[in-house]
Amino acid sequence: MTPVLDIRYLSVSYRTPDGDVRAVSHVNLALRPGEVVGLCGESGSGKSTLAYGACRLLRPPAVITGGRVLYSGKRTGTVTPVDILRVPQRDLRAIRWQDIAIVFQSAMNALNPVLRVRDQILDVIAAHLRLPRAEAHEKAAKLLDLVGIPRDRLRSYPHELSGGMRQRVMIAMALATDPEVVIMDEPTTALDVVVQRDILAQIVELKDRLGFSVLFITHDMSLLLELADRIAVMYAGQLLEVGSSAAIKDAPAHPYTQGLLRSFPSLRGARRDLAGIPGSPPDLRDPAPGCPFIPRCGYAVAACSEVDMSLAAVPGGTDPLHVTACPIVSPAGIQAVTNAVVPEAAHGVPQEGARS
């Protein structure tokens, strides 16, 4: 199936007086129709820069230094994909929001506090749909229906809504133009778990009903395992591993992914040993050659500083599209790595028995 959004070798730098910060380097990521792809990484890993860069939403000092972003949707050329990075400004405006919509981080602040919800939704409709007035009002009401907010809330100001409701309004606005791709940047980070689950279930339900694809950006791996079809793990501006949720969970290939999986406590099942990932991410102004994870990696060998960080298939896996940039991985390598992890976890949070 042709990907609806195909990011190829995208690189983004931030120009600073002290030199370029390579926030995103040579990232390849495809989003297929109806798919939820999770983009996972810690703060500063470049996940938001990647998403905004792909939509040409970045302002200087950010510069896109290379790559292509091919969009092939039902409205714009299914035969020849459009390169978003090269389309004229006018066409870009048509594609953005109408075909590719974004739900921005922190819904708390994304809505204009002095405008009623209705006026903000009508703004979107006016800018992108050009409906007659009555129809536009009806559309705004229908959008709130879609996300399960009572219609009388159209007259509310953002401060009269709870955090979860504001986030729903943001989602409703993103869906106003029936987009094919919805990029969600940490849409539930500031919300309570109960509200979070509620909204995620709603997103998935709408996705199934309306058939859009989702690029879901978060730092919460545990959430992605449950939600996403595929997961891309980003670190220091590069993708370290991409695979199906099952492959990432059961056979994580990159030591960073393995570290992430050992970083969050689980509620269900036996208590696992947890270790976290000691150290902090590298300085992107002056990246060392090879894998950026070397200083925090317990398995780094000499070859790691020469690897070109292109993604290669993980041998022996069940998912043929499971790829990683780690050079020391082989089925035996994974085995060695997973086994070696156990004694290291001894300094982790107290283990079973130590606490009862």
Next chain:
Amino acid sequence: MTAEPISTAPVTSAAAHRGSLALEAIGLSKDFRLGQGKTLHAVRDVSLGLYKGAVVALVGESGSGKSTVARMLAGQERPTAGLITLDGQPVSVAGLGEFRRYKSEVQYVFQDPFSSLNPVHSVGYHLSRPVKLHQGHGVNVRQQVIALLEQVRLTPAAQFVTKYPHELSGGQRQRVSFARALAAQPKVLLADEPVSMLDVSIRLEMLNLLDDLRKRLSLALLYITHDIASARYFADEVLVMYAGQVVERGPAEEVTQQPAHPYTQLLIASAPDPDNLGSVLKSGNSAARAGGTASGPAATGCPFSTRCPLADDKCRAENPALHQLTAVRAAACWRLSEAAPALAGGAA
């Protein structure tokens, strides 16, 4: 709207076996006047004990009153009703001197390491002030500051003394916050969401550090969080708060594995479950949304009755008190025999 009297069941804290009682709150309540004759009952009749070398977790969603409890314990907010005792003595923080003495025993760690440090002051300044203030004259301030930095594993310590907050990562800043709290050599540490602003990969390191400090310094630790999964790993006792009340308390492992109160059950069912790859989320099943979030807490009766699938007329009329389930567990629910049949059998 009236606050109904809620009696507290005589449960032994699951943290009690760790050490002696340091800080105790008995029947703590806090009302905020909202104007127009309205009152917000932010905290209602909360009792808890913090024991030396033990971790008690206060779990709840935003607005549940967990931070208000911590602020009252820290002496920053005066309780409307109830008593706080430190080492068995009632706490009074009326005067500045008393407040300062109390602060040297009970310290607070803030949630956001990005705003809790002053950007124009160095790490050394942040730490030397509490050392001078609380450790008195005659101590070698610089030596103490270095020792504090080593205690929170910011090494080489001498280098960090001269750094400014913007030169530090989020994790390093939070370590400075810990060190600042420890500078007063407290018995009790109140940690209000100490890791929620940090990246997942360093959260665990921070919790491990806190756990290590707890052990080495015999700290009585209150861990406030909305992440009940981390409470399972980190805490001895968990108290679940909803709308200002403790709705369930007990040993961390038992509460998370066999929750009794419908709210605790909802909280646990809502937490991301990485082991559940083919979950209801993927199929977009709206059954996952039972429990609803549209309604706020009820004004009368059990505050959870507006969202509770088991709520009946009694729940809507009367607020249940904490009901003892076992020696160390209690839950405030009228319908425990349906909510947790296995546990309610042992109830009095």
